[in-house]
Amino acid sequence: IHDAAGDYGRSTRGAGTTVNIEYVSANPTGPMHMGHCRGAVVGDALAALLEFAGHKVIREYYVNDAGGQVDVLARSVHLRYREALGETVEIPEGLYPGDYLVPVGQMLATEFGDTYVGKPEGEWLVLFRTRAVAAMLVLIKADLAQLGIHHDLFSSEAELQAAGKPEAAEHDLRARDLIYDGMLEAPKGQEPEDWEPVMLPLFRSTQFGDDQDRPIKKSNGQWTYFGADLAYHYQKAQTADALIDIWGADHAGTVKRIVAAVQALTGGKTRFDVKLVQMVRLMRNGEPIKMSKRAGNFVTLADVVNEVGKDVVRFTMLTRKADAQMDFDFAKVVEASKDNPVFYVNYAHARIASLHRRATEAGINCDTVDLSLLDTEDLALVKFAAQFPRIVDTAAAAREPHRIAFYLYDLAASLHALWNVGNDRPDRRFLLADNPGVTCARLFLAEGVGQIIRNGLGIMGVQAVQEMK
Incomplete structure (x- = not known):
C-alpha cells in the first residue's frame, strides 16, 4: 500500500479493451434536475472504476434532439x-x-x-x-x-439520422435476415401505441429472448425510438469492445430488445450491460418534496449541489445499489452520525490526518518503521485494508461502483473500532508517548488506511477531507 500509494488497487484486468459508457443523456429541454442525478453519478463513478481497473473508457452523452x-x-x-x-x-x-x-x-x-x-x-x-x-x-x-462530470463525447440523434446510420444498421441486419417486412399481431384487449395493421420492417428480437418482434419504423416512414436506438448502438459498437448504458428504471421494459439488437449487430462479441437506476425521492426532514418539470417547480441539480456540496451528493448516490430505492434527505446527508456514510468515511480520514498533525507537533520521528510491532488487532485492520484490490476487481467486473462505497464504510468502521478501543485501553492508542516504535508502526498502518480511503473516494469522484468542520 505504501509503495503503490495512489495506484494501490489498480489492475490491468481491462488492459487493451475499450468500454463506452453512455450516461445522463437527459432530453436537452432544460437544466439538470435531481431526477437525473443518480444515473449521472453512477455512470461517472463506473467510468472511473473501469479506468482504475485498466480499461480505456469513453464517456458519452446521447443528445435526443430528433424527437x-x-x-x-x-x-x-x-x-x-x-x-x-x-x-x-x-x-x-x-x-x-x-x-x-x-x-x-x-x-x-x-x-x-x-x-x-x-x-x-x-x-x-x-x-x-x-x-x-x-x-x-x-x-x-x-x-x-458542478458535480465534477465531464463527458468525452456528445452524440446527436439528429446528426446520426442525417448521416444515414439507421439505414446502415437496417441494411446490415437485413443482410443477416434479422429484419423482415411483416405485420405486428393484433394485440389482445387494448391496442398499444406501437401497433398498426400495416406492413412494417420488423427486427427478429424474439430470436434473442424478446416477447415479440419489434418495428424499427412507423407507418409514416419515421424511425421508431427502437429504430433510432438500434442505429446509435450500431455506431457505438464499432468503436468499443464493451458497451454500458445507464438508464432510468422506468425504461426497464425496453432492455430485452436493445440487448437483443446489440447481440445481433455484434454477433455476440460485444459485451453489453444496461444498468437500471431507480429514481431518488427528495426529502426534507422526513417530508417528501414534490417535483414537476412541466409545471416548472422541479428541484435543480445545481440547487442541491449548492446546498449540501458536490461530494455529499456524489457519495450519497453510491450508498445503495443502483436499482434499489433511495431517499435523499437534505438533513440526514449532512448529519454527523455513524448512520451517515458520507460523514463516517470522511471522519475516518480526518482522524488519520489528525494523527499525523499531532505526531508532527510532538516531534515524533519515524524514519524507520518496525511493522512486527503491530499486534493481532492491528493486523486485522491490515488484512481488511488488503482486500481493496479484490474489491476493485469484483466491482469493475460486476459494473457496480457502489461496492467501493460499501467497502469504504466497512473500512472506516474497522478504523473507528480500533481507535475507540484506545478510549478504554491507553496501550491501544495510536500515539504512545512512551513507545515510539509501536507509535510509528500504527502511524504507518493508519496512513495505509488513509491512502485506501483516498483511492476509493477518488474512484467515486469525492475529495477526502483533512479535518471535520
Whole structure:
C-alpha cells in the first residue's frame, strides 16, 4: 500500500479493451434536475472504476434532439422570443414554462429582431430548435461540471439520422435476415401505441429472448425510438469492445430488445450491460418534496449541489445499489452520525490526518518503521485494508461502483473500532508517548488506511477531507 500509494488497487484486468459508457443523456429541454442525478453519478463513478481497473473508457452523452420534445422546446422558446420583443405571452399547457428559457428568447430577439414574429412555424421551427438545444446543452454541461462530470463525447440523434446510420444498421441486419417486412399481431384487449395493421420492417428480437418482434419504423416512414436506438448502438459498437448504458428504471421494459439488437449487430462479441437506476425521492426532514418539470417547480441539480456540496451528493448516490430505492434527505446527508456514510468515511480520514498533525507537533520521528510491532488487532485492520484490490476487481467486473462505497464504510468502521478501543485501553492508542516504535508502526498502518480511503473516494469522484468542520 505504501509503495503503490495512489495506484494501490489498480489492475490491468481491462488492459487493451475499450468500454463506452453512455450516461445522463437527459432530453436537452432544460437544466439538470435531481431526477437525473443518480444515473449521472453512477455512470461517472463506473467510468472511473473501469479506468482504475485498466480499461480505456469513453464517456458519452446521447443528445435526443430528433424527437417531439425538442419541437415543444422550440415552440416554448418562440414564445419567450416574442416576449423579449415586448409581447405579453401566456405559456399554454404542454409547453415548458421555466424561466430558464427567457435568456434564450432574449438572445434570439437580439439576433433576429422581429423576423420570425407572426411567421408560420415551418419558417422558424428548425432554427429555434437548433438554437434552443445548443443553449440547453450549455446549461446541462455547466450543471454536470458542478458535480465534477465531464463527458468525452456528445452524440446527436439528429446528426446520426442525417448521416444515414439507421439505414446502415437496417441494411446490415437485413443482410443477416434479422429484419423482415411483416405485420405486428393484433394485440389482445387494448391496442398499444406501437401497433398498426400495416406492413412494417420488423427486427427478429424474439430470436434473442424478446416477447415479440419489434418495428424499427412507423407507418409514416419515421424511425421508431427502437429504430433510432438500434442505429446509435450500431455506431457505438464499432468503436468499443464493451458497451454500458445507464438508464432510468422506468425504461426497464425496453432492455430485452436493445440487448437483443446489440447481440445481433455484434454477433455476440460485444459485451453489453444496461444498468437500471431507480429514481431518488427528495426529502426534507422526513417530508417528501414534490417535483414537476412541466409545471416548472422541479428541484435543480445545481440547487442541491449548492446546498449540501458536490461530494455529499456524489457519495450519497453510491450508498445503495443502483436499482434499489433511495431517499435523499437534505438533513440526514449532512448529519454527523455513524448512520451517515458520507460523514463516517470522511471522519475516518480526518482522524488519520489528525494523527499525523499531532505526531508532527510532538516531534515524533519515524524514519524507520518496525511493522512486527503491530499486534493481532492491528493486523486485522491490515488484512481488511488488503482486500481493496479484490474489491476493485469484483466491482469493475460486476459494473457496480457502489461496492467501493460499501467497502469504504466497512473500512472506516474497522478504523473507528480500533481507535475507540484506545478510549478504554491507553496501550491501544495510536500515539504512545512512551513507545515510539509501536507509535510509528500504527502511524504507518493508519496512513495505509488513509491512502485506501483516498483511492476509493477518488474512484467515486469525492475529495477526502483533512479535518471535520
